[in-house]
Amino acid sequence: MNLFLVDGFYLLAAMLFVGGIKGLTRPRTAVRGNQMAAIGMLVAVLVTLLDKSILSYEWILGGVILGSLIGTLLATRIQMTAMPQMVALLNGFGGGASLCVAAASFLGLAGADGPLGLVALVAICITLLIGAVTLTGSAVAFAKLQELLPGRPLGFRGIRGFNLVLFVAVLALAGSLISGSGDSSTLILLTVLALVLGVTLVMPIGGADMPVVIALLNSYSGLAAAAAGFIMGNSVLVVSGALVGASGIILTRIMCVAMNRSLSGVLFGSMGEAGGPVMDAD
Protein backbone atom coordinates (compact mmCIF):
# COMPACT_ATOMS: atom_id res chain seq x y z
CA MET A 1 0.00 0.00 0.00
CA ASN A 2 1.52 3.33 -0.91
CA LEU A 3 2.24 6.05 1.60
CA PHE A 4 -0.27 8.47 0.14
CA LEU A 5 -3.14 6.05 0.67
CA VAL A 6 -2.00 5.15 4.20
CA ASP A 7 -1.93 8.83 5.21
CA GLY A 8 -5.33 9.33 3.60
CA PHE A 9 -6.86 6.61 5.74
CA TYR A 10 -5.06 7.99 8.82
CA LEU A 11 -6.74 11.33 8.08
CA LEU A 12 -10.11 9.57 7.87
CA ALA A 13 -9.45 7.90 11.23
CA ALA A 14 -8.54 11.25 12.83
CA MET A 15 -11.74 12.82 11.44
CA LEU A 16 -13.79 9.97 12.91
CA PHE A 17 -12.11 10.54 16.28
CA VAL A 18 -12.99 14.25 16.18
CA GLY A 19 -16.60 13.43 15.29
CA GLY A 20 -16.67 10.77 17.97
CA ILE A 21 -15.46 13.06 20.77
CA LYS A 22 -17.90 15.76 19.64
CA GLY A 23 -20.73 13.22 19.64
CA LEU A 24 -19.85 12.01 23.14
CA THR A 25 -20.45 15.49 24.58
CA ARG A 26 -24.23 15.39 23.87
CA PRO A 27 -26.74 12.85 25.20
CA ARG A 28 -28.51 12.49 21.84
CA THR A 29 -25.41 11.66 19.85
CA ALA A 30 -23.29 9.90 22.48
CA VAL A 31 -23.88 6.32 21.32
CA ARG A 32 -23.18 7.24 17.72
CA GLY A 33 -20.09 9.18 18.78
CA ASN A 34 -18.66 6.14 20.51
CA GLN A 35 -19.34 3.99 17.44
CA MET A 36 -17.70 6.56 15.16
CA ALA A 37 -14.56 6.57 17.29
CA ALA A 38 -14.50 2.75 17.32
CA ILE A 39 -14.75 2.66 13.50
CA GLY A 40 -11.94 5.23 13.33
CA MET A 41 -9.77 2.94 15.43
CA LEU A 42 -10.58 -0.03 13.20
CA VAL A 43 -9.60 1.97 10.09
CA ALA A 44 -6.31 3.07 11.66
CA VAL A 45 -5.43 -0.48 12.75
CA LEU A 46 -6.32 -2.14 9.42
CA VAL A 47 -4.35 0.40 7.41
CA THR A 48 -1.35 0.00 9.71
CA LEU A 49 -1.44 -3.77 9.20
CA LEU A 50 -1.09 -3.22 5.44
CA ASP A 51 1.94 -0.99 5.96
CA LYS A 52 5.11 -2.07 4.21
CA SER A 53 7.27 -1.77 7.33
CA ILE A 54 5.45 -4.64 9.00
CA LEU A 55 7.46 -7.74 8.24
CA SER A 56 6.11 -10.41 10.54
CA TYR A 57 2.62 -10.97 11.87
CA GLU A 58 3.07 -13.73 14.48
CA TRP A 59 3.77 -11.40 17.41
CA ILE A 60 0.98 -9.06 16.36
CA LEU A 61 -1.57 -11.83 16.06
CA GLY A 62 -0.77 -13.19 19.52
CA GLY A 63 -1.04 -9.75 21.12
CA VAL A 64 -4.28 -8.82 19.35
CA ILE A 65 -6.02 -12.09 20.24
CA LEU A 66 -4.87 -12.01 23.88
CA GLY A 67 -5.74 -8.31 24.24
CA SER A 68 -9.20 -8.64 22.66
CA LEU A 69 -9.99 -11.59 24.91
CA ILE A 70 -8.93 -9.84 28.13
CA GLY A 71 -10.53 -6.53 27.07
CA THR A 72 -13.87 -8.15 26.26
CA LEU A 73 -13.88 -10.16 29.48
CA LEU A 74 -13.07 -7.11 31.61
CA ALA A 75 -15.65 -4.90 29.89
CA THR A 76 -18.52 -7.36 30.05
CA ARG A 77 -17.92 -8.91 33.48
CA ILE A 78 -17.39 -5.72 35.48
CA GLN A 79 -20.17 -4.43 37.75
CA MET A 80 -21.88 -1.24 36.56
CA THR A 81 -20.93 0.44 39.85
CA ALA A 82 -17.26 -0.27 39.21
CA MET A 83 -17.05 1.72 35.96
CA PRO A 84 -14.72 4.55 37.10
CA GLN A 85 -12.03 2.15 38.32
CA MET A 86 -12.46 0.15 35.11
CA VAL A 87 -11.63 3.28 33.10
CA ALA A 88 -8.60 3.83 35.35
CA LEU A 89 -7.40 0.26 34.76
CA LEU A 90 -7.84 0.45 30.97
CA ASN A 91 -6.12 3.83 30.94
CA GLY A 92 -3.18 2.36 32.82
CA PHE A 93 -2.87 -0.35 30.15
CA GLY A 94 -2.75 2.36 27.48
CA GLY A 95 0.05 4.12 29.33
CA GLY A 96 1.89 0.82 29.70
CA ALA A 97 1.57 0.22 25.96
CA SER A 98 3.14 3.59 25.16
CA LEU A 99 5.92 2.79 27.62
CA CYS A 100 6.67 -0.50 25.84
CA VAL A 101 6.55 1.18 22.41
CA ALA A 102 9.15 3.71 23.58
CA ALA A 103 11.41 1.01 25.02
CA ALA A 104 11.11 -1.11 21.86
CA SER A 105 11.91 1.93 19.70
CA PHE A 106 14.99 2.69 21.77
CA LEU A 107 16.34 -0.85 21.42
CA GLY A 108 15.22 -1.31 17.81
CA LEU A 109 16.35 1.99 16.38
CA ALA A 110 19.63 1.91 18.27
CA GLY A 111 20.37 -1.54 16.87
CA ALA A 112 19.44 -0.64 13.31
CA ASP A 113 20.95 2.68 12.29
CA GLY A 114 23.61 3.48 14.87
CA PRO A 115 23.02 6.53 17.08
CA LEU A 116 19.45 7.76 17.36
CA GLY A 117 18.39 11.20 16.20
CA LEU A 118 17.87 13.95 18.75
CA VAL A 119 14.13 14.20 18.10
CA ALA A 120 13.60 10.46 18.56
CA LEU A 121 15.59 10.46 21.83
CA VAL A 122 13.66 13.40 23.30
CA ALA A 123 10.36 11.80 22.25
CA ILE A 124 11.41 8.43 23.73
CA CYS A 125 12.21 10.06 27.10
CA ILE A 126 8.89 11.95 27.16
CA THR A 127 6.92 8.82 26.21
CA LEU A 128 8.69 6.74 28.86
CA LEU A 129 8.09 9.33 31.59
CA ILE A 130 4.41 10.00 30.83
CA GLY A 131 3.62 6.37 29.99
CA ALA A 132 5.16 5.08 33.24
CA VAL A 133 3.45 7.71 35.43
CA THR A 134 0.13 6.90 33.71
CA LEU A 135 0.61 3.15 34.25
CA THR A 136 1.31 3.16 37.99
CA GLY A 137 -0.79 6.26 38.75
CA SER A 138 -3.82 4.61 37.17
CA ALA A 139 -3.07 1.38 39.01
CA VAL A 140 -3.12 3.23 42.35
CA ALA A 141 -6.34 5.04 41.37
CA PHE A 142 -7.88 1.67 40.48
CA ALA A 143 -6.74 0.12 43.78
CA LYS A 144 -8.18 3.00 45.81
CA LEU A 145 -11.57 2.89 44.10
CA GLN A 146 -11.69 -0.91 44.25
CA GLU A 147 -10.85 -0.63 47.97
CA LEU A 148 -7.70 -2.69 47.61
CA LEU A 149 -6.00 0.33 49.17
CA PRO A 150 -7.58 2.64 51.76
CA GLY A 151 -9.30 5.60 50.10
CA ARG A 152 -7.90 8.16 52.52
CA PRO A 153 -4.79 10.14 51.55
CA LEU A 154 -1.70 7.99 52.06
CA GLY A 155 1.89 9.09 52.27
CA PHE A 156 4.57 10.43 54.51
CA ARG A 157 5.77 13.84 55.58
CA GLY A 158 7.71 15.49 52.80
CA ILE A 159 6.21 13.38 50.00
CA ARG A 160 5.99 16.47 47.80
CA GLY A 161 9.70 17.11 48.26
CA PHE A 162 10.36 13.45 47.53
CA ASN A 163 8.36 13.70 44.29
CA LEU A 164 10.27 16.81 43.29
CA VAL A 165 13.61 15.05 43.85
CA LEU A 166 12.35 12.05 41.87
CA PHE A 167 11.24 14.28 39.00
CA VAL A 168 14.60 16.09 38.88
CA ALA A 169 16.38 12.71 38.87
CA VAL A 170 14.23 11.55 35.95
CA LEU A 171 15.05 14.76 34.06
CA ALA A 172 18.77 14.26 34.73
CA LEU A 173 18.63 10.68 33.40
CA ALA A 174 16.67 11.87 30.36
CA GLY A 175 19.34 14.51 29.82
CA SER A 176 22.11 11.91 29.82
CA LEU A 177 20.16 9.72 27.39
CA ILE A 178 19.54 12.64 25.05
CA SER A 179 23.16 13.77 25.14
CA GLY A 180 24.11 10.26 24.06
CA SER A 181 26.02 9.23 27.19
CA GLY A 182 23.34 6.83 28.43
CA ASP A 183 22.61 3.24 27.46
CA SER A 184 19.85 0.74 28.09
CA SER A 185 20.58 0.60 31.84
CA THR A 186 19.97 4.38 32.00
CA LEU A 187 16.70 3.74 30.21
CA ILE A 188 15.68 1.07 32.73
CA LEU A 189 16.57 3.29 35.71
CA LEU A 190 14.58 6.17 34.20
CA THR A 191 11.58 3.89 33.74
CA VAL A 192 11.76 2.55 37.30
CA LEU A 193 11.97 6.05 38.81
CA ALA A 194 9.04 7.23 36.66
CA LEU A 195 7.00 4.19 37.77
CA VAL A 196 7.68 5.09 41.43
CA LEU A 197 6.75 8.72 40.70
CA GLY A 198 3.34 7.61 39.39
CA VAL A 199 2.66 5.83 42.70
CA THR A 200 3.80 8.64 44.97
CA LEU A 201 1.92 11.28 42.97
CA VAL A 202 -1.47 9.56 43.33
CA MET A 203 -1.07 7.97 46.81
CA PRO A 204 -1.62 11.24 48.74
CA ILE A 205 -4.89 11.99 46.92
CA GLY A 206 -8.16 10.97 48.59
CA GLY A 207 -10.59 8.49 47.03
CA ALA A 208 -13.32 11.11 46.53
CA ASP A 209 -11.07 13.07 44.17
CA MET A 210 -10.13 10.00 42.09
CA PRO A 211 -12.48 10.73 39.13
CA VAL A 212 -10.64 13.99 38.52
CA VAL A 213 -7.29 12.21 38.79
CA ILE A 214 -8.43 9.56 36.30
CA ALA A 215 -9.51 12.28 33.86
CA LEU A 216 -6.08 13.88 34.21
CA LEU A 217 -4.27 10.55 33.75
CA ASN A 218 -6.42 9.96 30.67
CA SER A 219 -5.15 13.23 29.28
CA TYR A 220 -1.58 12.08 30.06
CA SER A 221 -2.04 8.81 28.17
CA GLY A 222 -3.12 10.84 25.13
CA LEU A 223 0.05 12.91 25.40
CA ALA A 224 2.11 9.71 25.72
CA ALA A 225 0.54 8.44 22.47
CA ALA A 226 1.33 11.75 20.76
CA ALA A 227 4.95 11.54 21.97
CA ALA A 228 5.12 7.97 20.62
CA GLY A 229 3.95 9.45 17.30
CA PHE A 230 6.97 11.77 17.30
CA ILE A 231 9.29 8.77 17.85
CA MET A 232 7.88 6.89 14.89
CA GLY A 233 7.04 9.86 12.68
CA ASN A 234 3.42 8.71 12.59
CA SER A 235 0.82 11.42 11.98
CA VAL A 236 -2.27 9.61 13.25
CA LEU A 237 -0.60 9.03 16.63
CA VAL A 238 0.41 12.69 16.89
CA VAL A 239 -3.05 14.02 15.98
CA SER A 240 -5.16 11.57 18.01
CA GLY A 241 -2.87 11.78 21.03
CA ALA A 242 -2.97 15.57 20.98
CA LEU A 243 -6.77 15.51 20.66
CA VAL A 244 -7.18 13.26 23.70
CA GLY A 245 -4.52 15.15 25.65
CA ALA A 246 -6.17 18.53 25.10
CA SER A 247 -9.80 17.46 25.46
CA GLY A 248 -8.82 15.45 28.55
CA ILE A 249 -7.40 18.56 30.25
CA ILE A 250 -10.60 20.51 29.50
CA LEU A 251 -12.76 17.64 30.82
CA THR A 252 -10.59 17.52 33.95
CA ARG A 253 -11.25 21.22 34.52
CA ILE A 254 -15.00 20.80 33.93
CA MET A 255 -15.10 17.92 36.43
CA CYS A 256 -13.20 20.00 39.00
CA VAL A 257 -15.74 22.81 38.63
CA ALA A 258 -18.61 20.32 38.96
CA MET A 259 -17.10 19.02 42.21
CA ASN A 260 -16.34 22.54 43.43
CA ARG A 261 -12.60 21.85 43.67
CA SER A 262 -9.58 23.41 42.05
CA LEU A 263 -7.15 21.19 40.18
CA SER A 264 -4.20 22.21 42.36
CA GLY A 265 -6.42 21.58 45.38
CA VAL A 266 -6.99 18.03 44.17
CA LEU A 267 -3.36 17.36 43.31
CA PHE A 268 -1.64 19.01 46.28
CA GLY A 269 -4.33 19.97 48.79
CA SER A 270 -4.95 16.73 50.61
CA MET A 271 -1.56 16.45 52.27
CA GLY A 272 -1.71 19.99 53.69
CA GLU A 273 -0.13 20.33 57.11
CA ALA A 274 -3.19 22.09 58.54
CA GLY A 275 -5.26 18.91 58.43
CA GLY A 276 -8.87 18.57 57.36
CA PRO A 277 -10.17 18.83 53.81
CA VAL A 278 -8.96 21.90 51.98
CA MET A 279 -11.85 23.76 50.42
CA ASP A 280 -10.62 25.83 47.53
CA ALA A 281 -13.12 28.37 46.36
CA ASP A 282 -10.89 29.33 43.44
Next chain:
Amino acid sequence: MEILILQISLFVLAVFLGVELITKVPATLHTPLMSGSNAISGITLVGALLAAGAGDGNGLWVPVLGMIAVTLATINVVGGFLVTNRMLRMFQPRKVSTPTTAKGGVSHESVPG
Protein backbone atom coordinates in the same frame (compact mmCIF):
# COMPACT_ATOMS: atom_id res chain seq x y z
CA MET B 1 13.60 18.47 9.76
CA GLU B 2 10.75 19.57 7.53
CA ILE B 3 8.70 16.56 8.59
CA LEU B 4 9.29 17.50 12.23
CA ILE B 5 7.95 21.03 11.64
CA LEU B 6 4.92 19.53 9.91
CA GLN B 7 4.27 17.18 12.81
CA ILE B 8 4.66 19.93 15.40
CA SER B 9 2.11 21.96 13.40
CA LEU B 10 -0.27 19.00 13.38
CA PHE B 11 0.22 18.57 17.13
CA VAL B 12 -0.47 22.23 17.93
CA LEU B 13 -3.55 22.41 15.69
CA ALA B 14 -4.92 19.16 17.15
CA VAL B 15 -4.44 20.57 20.68
CA PHE B 16 -6.47 23.65 19.75
CA LEU B 17 -9.13 21.45 18.18
CA GLY B 18 -9.28 19.24 21.27
CA VAL B 19 -9.74 22.28 23.52
CA GLU B 20 -12.52 23.66 21.32
CA LEU B 21 -14.33 20.31 21.02
CA ILE B 22 -15.24 20.13 24.69
CA THR B 23 -17.53 22.94 25.73
CA LYS B 24 -20.50 22.16 27.93
CA VAL B 25 -20.82 18.54 28.90
CA PRO B 26 -23.77 17.40 31.05
CA ALA B 27 -22.57 15.74 34.26
CA THR B 28 -24.05 12.35 33.29
CA LEU B 29 -21.72 12.26 30.28
CA HIS B 30 -18.49 13.06 32.17
CA THR B 31 -17.58 9.42 32.77
CA PRO B 32 -18.64 8.12 29.30
CA LEU B 33 -16.71 10.94 27.61
CA MET B 34 -13.66 10.16 29.73
CA SER B 35 -14.03 6.48 28.91
CA GLY B 36 -14.53 7.09 25.18
CA SER B 37 -11.53 9.37 24.85
CA ASN B 38 -9.56 6.87 26.91
CA ALA B 39 -10.34 4.27 24.26
CA ILE B 40 -9.13 6.71 21.59
CA SER B 41 -5.86 7.15 23.47
CA GLY B 42 -5.40 3.45 22.79
CA ILE B 43 -4.36 4.66 19.30
CA THR B 44 -0.88 3.93 20.62
CA LEU B 45 -1.84 0.47 19.31
CA VAL B 46 -0.72 1.71 15.88
CA GLY B 47 2.76 2.35 17.27
CA ALA B 48 2.66 -1.02 19.02
CA LEU B 49 1.78 -2.83 15.77
CA LEU B 50 4.70 -1.18 14.00
CA ALA B 51 7.07 -2.20 16.83
CA ALA B 52 5.78 -5.78 17.05
CA GLY B 53 5.91 -6.25 13.28
CA ALA B 54 9.42 -4.90 12.80
CA GLY B 55 10.78 -8.41 12.28
CA ASP B 56 13.48 -10.34 14.11
CA GLY B 57 16.39 -8.31 12.74
CA ASN B 58 16.66 -6.27 15.94
CA GLY B 59 16.99 -9.06 18.46
CA LEU B 60 14.31 -10.69 20.55
CA TRP B 61 13.51 -7.78 22.87
CA VAL B 62 11.96 -5.54 20.25
CA PRO B 63 9.19 -7.93 19.09
CA VAL B 64 8.59 -9.11 22.69
CA LEU B 65 8.14 -5.54 23.95
CA GLY B 66 6.07 -4.88 20.82
CA MET B 67 3.80 -7.81 21.57
CA ILE B 68 3.33 -6.69 25.20
CA ALA B 69 2.48 -3.23 23.86
CA VAL B 70 -0.01 -4.69 21.34
CA THR B 71 -1.69 -6.73 24.08
CA LEU B 72 -1.99 -3.79 26.51
CA ALA B 73 -3.16 -1.36 23.83
CA THR B 74 -5.73 -3.85 22.50
CA ILE B 75 -7.14 -4.30 26.02
CA ASN B 76 -7.35 -0.50 26.25
CA VAL B 77 -9.11 -0.14 22.89
CA VAL B 78 -11.50 -3.10 22.99
CA GLY B 79 -12.33 -2.74 26.69
CA GLY B 80 -12.62 1.05 26.38
CA PHE B 81 -15.18 1.11 23.57
CA LEU B 82 -17.20 -1.76 25.06
CA VAL B 83 -17.32 -0.18 28.53
CA THR B 84 -18.34 3.19 27.06
CA ASN B 85 -21.10 1.49 25.11
CA ARG B 86 -22.35 -0.25 28.25
CA MET B 87 -22.38 3.00 30.18
CA LEU B 88 -24.32 4.81 27.47
CA ARG B 89 -26.89 2.02 27.31
CA MET B 90 -27.69 2.70 30.96
CA PHE B 91 -29.01 6.16 30.05
CA GLN B 92 -31.21 4.94 27.23
CA PRO B 93 -34.96 4.67 27.74
CA ARG B 94 -35.89 1.06 28.46
CA LYS B 95 -37.58 0.18 25.20
CA VAL B 96 -37.10 -3.52 24.66
CA SER B 97 -38.90 -3.36 21.33
CA THR B 98 -36.13 -1.34 19.61
CA PRO B 99 -33.14 -3.63 19.55
CA THR B 100 -31.04 -2.00 16.81
CA THR B 101 -28.39 0.44 17.92
CA ALA B 102 -29.17 2.97 15.19
CA LYS B 103 -32.72 3.39 16.42
CA GLY B 104 -31.46 3.43 19.99
CA GLY B 105 -29.25 6.39 19.21
CA VAL B 106 -32.09 8.38 17.67
CA SER B 107 -34.67 7.55 20.31
CA HIS B 108 -32.45 9.20 22.84
CA GLU B 109 -34.25 12.54 22.87
CA SER B 110 -36.40 11.87 25.90
CA VAL B 111 -33.41 11.62 28.22
CA PRO B 112 -33.11 14.68 30.44
CA GLY B 113 -29.77 16.41 30.01
